[in-house]
Amino acid sequence: MTAVGSVDVEVLLIAWLRPQLPGATVRAELDNNLGNELPTVQIQRAGGDDDGFRLDRALVDVNVYAATRGAASVLSATVRGLLLTQLRGAATGGAVVGHVSTVSAPAWRPYENTGLRRVGATYEIYLHPVP
Template sequence: MMWPDAEAALVAWLAPHLGVRVCTDTPADLADAVPLVRLHRIGGRDDGFRLDHALVDVDAFAATRADAVALATRTRAVLVGSLPGSVVRTPAAVFTAASTVSAPSWRPWENPGVIRIGATYAVRLHAA
């Protein structure tokens, strides 16, 4: 069984829903690129048949705490509220569920000019 790339599928789906840059790697010019959302898979499992159960860390970066919290809150709302049932073409994937594992909270970042609010989500998906 081949499962779709959960990171690539989430980037493709989230970017138009949030209206900000969504990426898997932190840009070198982060302070100039905010607001943005960075995500990466941290684990998960599969059912051995069809579904991929991905655990994904999602970080909202902004210049102020209020902006970072607002972006993280909006990200959570669209992931949990709108992602299930969605389809992306590249990579071809269907999302079947999304839930919060760890709610958005402040996470340290080495540049004091950038605020990071992170959360962890469980996302289920399968090939389209």
């Protein structure tokens, strides 16, 4: 029997987004080299819940870092489009994604390094392991 939450949504999204975002770094954690890895898309699970059996409802923060606010905004909109139109219904990374919705649309978020710009959004993603 597969345990609830056995599919790591961060790992799934990073692997799924990388080939679709050529030229961007897609990762879960930032490091001290961020300024040299722009643009960067950061994927972080922010919470969610499950049905106690197989269905996982993940809340995922997606932060985009770029040299300019415009570049961060465009890339964030691209990620949003991919998640809402291409990820829904996909079988990838050992899971089936049943539903994707926007909880908080892409918006500028402050960042302590004033040489970078960050645009962030939060998505709700329903997924379950492939049987």
